[in-house]
Amino acid sequence: MKEIIKSKRFACKISKRNLMIMKLSSLFLFVLIFSLAAENVHPQQKEISINLRNTTIVNAISEIEKASDYVFLVTDEAKAELNKKTSINVNKKSINTILDLILKKTALEYSIVERQISLYKGKESKEAATASIAAMIVSQQKKQVSGKVTDTDGTPIIGANIIQTGTSHGTITDIDGVFTLDVEGDVDLQISYIGYLSQTVNTAGKTILNVTLLEDTQSLEELVVVGYGVQRKKLITGSTVQVDGDNLTKLSTTSALGALQSQAPGVSITQSSGMPGEGFKVNIRGIGTVGDSAPLYVIDGVAGGDINSLNPSDIESIDVLKDAASAAIYGARAANGVILVTTKRAKEGKLQLTYDGWVGVQNVYKMPSLLNAKEYMSILNEARFNEGTPLIDFAAVIPNQYQQIMDGTWNGTNWLEEARNKNALTQNHAIGLLGGSDVSKFSMGFSYTEQDGIIGKPVNPHYERYTARINSEHVLLKVKDFNAITIGENVTYTHSTNSGVGIGNIYWNDVHNLLVGSPLMPMYNKNGDYYDQPSKVEDNWALAGFIGNPVAEMVYRRGQNISKNHSLFANVYAEIQPIKDLRIRSSYGYKMNASSYRQYTPIYNLATTIQNATDDVSQNQSLGYSYTLDNTLSYSFKLNDNHNMDALIGQSVEKWGMGEGVSGGNSNSLFPGSWKHAWLSNTQGITSTETSVGGSPWGSGALASFFGRINYDYKETYMATLIMRADGSSNFARGNRWGYFPSVSAGWLLTNEDFMEGTRDYLDFFKLRGSWGRNGNASIDPFQYLATVSFDTQNGYYFGNKKGDLATGGYADILPNPDVTWETSEQLNLGFDSRFLNQRLGFIFDWYVKTTKDWLVVAPVLASYGTNPPYINGGDIENRGFEIGLDWNDRIGDFTYGANFNISHNKNKVLKIANAEGIIHGEENVLSQGTKEMYRAEVGYPIGYFWGYKTAGVFQNAEQIASTKAKLDGVIPGDLIFVDTNGDGSITDADKVMIGDPNPDYQANFSFNLGYKGFDFSATAVGKFGHQIAKSYRSFADSPYQNYTTDIFKRWTGEGTSNKLPRLTSGSHSNWQTISDIYIENGDYVKLQNLTFGYDLKHAIKELPFSQARIYFTAQNLFTITKYSGMDPEVGYGYDQGWVSGIDLGFYPSPRTYMIGVNLKF
DSSP states (O other): OHHHHHHHHHHHHHHHHTTTTTHHHHHHHHHHHHHHHHHHOOGGGOOEEEEEEEEEHHHHHHHHHHHSSOEEEEOGGGGGGGGSEEEEEEEEEOHHHHHHHHHTTSSEEEEEETTEEEEEETTSOHHHHHHHHHHHHHHHTTEEEEEEEEETTSOBOTTOEEEETTSSOEEEOOTTSEEEEEESSSOEEEEEOTTBOOEEEEOTTOSEEEEEEOBOTTOTTOEEEOSSSEEEGGGOOSOEEEEEHHHHHTTOOSSHHHHHTTTOTTEEEEESOSSTTOOEEEEESSOOOSSOOOOEEEETTEETOOGGGSOGGGEEEEEEEOSHHHHGGGGGGOTTOEEEEEEOOOOOEEEEEEEEEEEEEEEESOOOOBOOHHHHHHHHHHHHHHHTOOOOOHHHHSHHHHHHHHTTSOOOOOHHHHTBOTTEEEEEEEEEEEEEOSSEEEEEEEEEEEEEOSBOTTSOOEEEEEEEEEEEEEEEEEETTEEEEEEEEEEEEEEEEEEOOOBSSTTSBHHHHHHHSOTTSOSBOTTSSBOOHHHHHHTTOOSOTTOOOHHHHIIIIISSEEEEEEEEEEEEEEEEOSSTTEEEEEEEEEEEEEEEEEEEEOOEEEETTEEESSOEEEEEEEEEEEEEEEEEEEEEEEETTTEEEEEEEEEEEEEEEEEEEEEEEEEOBSSTTOSTTOOGGGBOOOOTTTOEEEEEEOOOEEEEEEEEEEEEEETTTEEEEEEEEEEEETTSOTTSSEEEEEEEEEEEEGGGSGGGGGGTTTEEEEEEEEEEEEEEEOOSOSOTTSOOEEEEEEEEEOOTTOTTOOEEEEEEOBOOOTTOOOEEEEEEEEEEEEEETTTTEEEEEEEEEEEEESOEEEOOOOGGGOSBOOEEEOEEEEEEEEEEEEEEEEEETTEEEEEEEEEEEEEEEEEEESSSSOEEEOOSSSSSTTOOOOEEEETTSOTTEEEEBOEEEEOOSHHHHHTOSSOOTTOOTTSEEEOOTTOSSSOSGGGOEEEEOOSOSEEEEEEEEEEETTEEEEEEEEEEESOEEEEOSSOTTTOTTSOOBGGGGGBOOSTTSOSSBOOOOOTTSHHHHSOBGGGEEEOOEEEEEEEEEEEEGGGTOTTSSOSEEEEEEEEESOOEEEOOOSSOSOOOOOTTOTTOOOEESSOOOOEEEEEEEEEEEO
């Protein structure tokens, strides 16, 4: 016997090490070992733990088979008893004890022979039962059914259960997903596997069955990442959402956050810009601060990672911790929620090679309608006529262009169309390799991403990213049925390059410039060069000296640049399990980042105000790293077989900012006009006016933490979690460095209660949960508690009579605030999770109130103080709302379908600002030069709301003006009617109110999928509702010659013509220069984000050497339903303020994309 067992172990090792080259041998050994185990091992001696409540005996039998090697055979007379209910909760008991407990209230008896258990009614004699079972076995051999079980990607599922319905007769699949089963005639077989939806197949007329199982995304037994560990989904008491990496990959995006947009209720993800390589604004349950409101990203257990460095194909899953109780384990920086990213895991099994790739073309979804040359001239002169100023004689000021315009040979220049890059390329390719044994396993991958911009020709924005990753796990010591010592690592390297055009405010925004460029100016002169100031002189152009060529300005001033980034993320860990379920884990994370930027600005003379007399080269580089060390001790145990506990304590140290940067700039290149040779070493001379150099260390900081968590449940029915974390930050002074962040949550699984018995026909699962917790935020510059001194030449000194030599000066930088401390966020969450109709329908609900206190804000001080203000704790805000999620998944024969819908509602209100006004003022000159602030944070209002005058239409005639008490002096018909909101009889700044809110009231996502015999179809849509956008493409107050869109045709031109836009005047007129609701538009939209149709060729061509060979066609951003007049209603720009959004000055839009792709698995 011992010799047989030794031989078996040896055979197992050999087979696992050689899965690729000994596939057939592995299968033979698998069958041989299974037979030897059945013949030589006595399973009766194995002790089993099982916990079942109010379930049928047939389900109990199924659970016993999963937990052991036993196979049940049941006589026909005994089958009726299997539907009776039973409950059992035992720990490490013999099979005889378990069967006695399960069958004690039935008429069933049993006998055990080796691993075979026979069940029969008590009135049957044992001999008769044995004969009946023997006959059953013989009859079952009348038909042999074989087949293969795979997932939707064609990957074999190892260990899937194939059970004859109504019996315990069955088998499991081998390492290739293949099974063979003898059955009696035509029967129903149930195929199941944990994490997948079960499927029932009839064997009528079939001997070969190939079955595809759908992943059960709502599996209650699924493990969910919760921070420093995992937890079964059904036992979670906080508010979390998990998104599978395959669902991200299927959306074919270059960014993981772009794919996550439609997957996570309560998470607002808005593009910062549609230009390639730009990121997203992410807020979980509303904006909680005027400082850093981004969530904490934790990648493979290490906090502070960059999710944008990952290819979506690298990601195994994303878990979003939305409530304070879930995020409290990361207390220090979890005030804005936590996003946990798990990269592709090492898995045991045969070696698998995958390829996912797509290539597509992108175009602008919606081009604005700009005025042509004739329309533009007419509009300009109409404004001058209304102002009483002389009209422009265009024939005199643009003699060469005027004749072409009037005879119809030239309609003027549409600058946006000239810079449009049609059919811009985008592509992604990812290769993955994984496999190994239960002792050593690995996963590795390499991916390449490229995307061109849709606006910016001939200096098209361009983004490239290379990502390489590997992770592996190795068991150094295995003791009995658990791993005693395990080590592993995760390593990801990313290299990206990015070039772009200006996308900032009105002074650095090329889309804005293209929209407002004068259509009267040609793009090229007669020599084929850009039309510039010398060209204007040659053409006798005399319209306005400051009008320039926006494409040339884009190329020369902002288009010749490149940024490069290298990032390395590494995490190594070791786990020791001295006794089962007691785990000591240590993890060390390292992050390195190196970046460089180079820009070239040649000599140009485009207009009287757009000139550069010297060509300029600038370069900068930086390099630095950070590290994290985490140590945890966890233990899972049971008390009295009913009380389950999981305890964790830990310690963490994080240090960042160990790095430095250098920069330099100079002029007079040895190779004028050459971007290729634009390096500092190729510039000439060193002067105080043209040459600049700089270098400084990064701002370093550290965080020390201690934390603990206890999870408890009673019979998996009553659950509670307690968390406490203490963090000490170097950003605060002694006495204020430590913050304490507790949380408590509880859950009640009602469907485990006896009084819910009557609902079991339709209600499968219902859990109530509630939580409260506190998190923190320390995201400020260091040393705010000290009176620091700065040195620079901007505040330099002259000594003696030498005014040419400016000496570096030192000055007081900030006022100290030793009392500054943690910003905190408290959140109350109530909700429930439920599943109906045999797990097909899911319904999730959450209600929350999140209050962020002690904002970290810059204090207001008088300029006479002579120094900068420090950070103070100066504000509170409340976000409250609800989230609803619905999903449905079902199968009808070979046809599968599913749908998901979620909607979230959030309203925020500022509760406190620590100054006399209760206001944090926004910037001026946002929509146009010469305008006052138009956004702010104010007590009692939503954060970042739009502030200005309400209008009541346009004065249509003199009688209406005379009858209106409150109005500006000198108004005439065609001017705006400003509302006297405070009723004091005059129009002043006191009448300015909230005229818009960029924060959506509701956000909704919908997805739908179909599958049939290898064909698949899916659609995904996102929508936001109840918010406004502030839009102005023109700098109207100071630039009267900028072009308009055809929206200006809706202006007032006489009584009854318009009650929205006023008459045309100069931009400095109060109609236009005063910020009012004429610049505010409804921002509601619904986007069809993704539409995909695919087919797996493996279904048609069985001989293909792949387990999957899927081709697909995808359309992204196919259409948008909106009343917004701009190019894209998804506007994340907020004048470089994290708490502001929805300002469209010429927002770079997201493209419409058509692509074709392929998924291969070998």
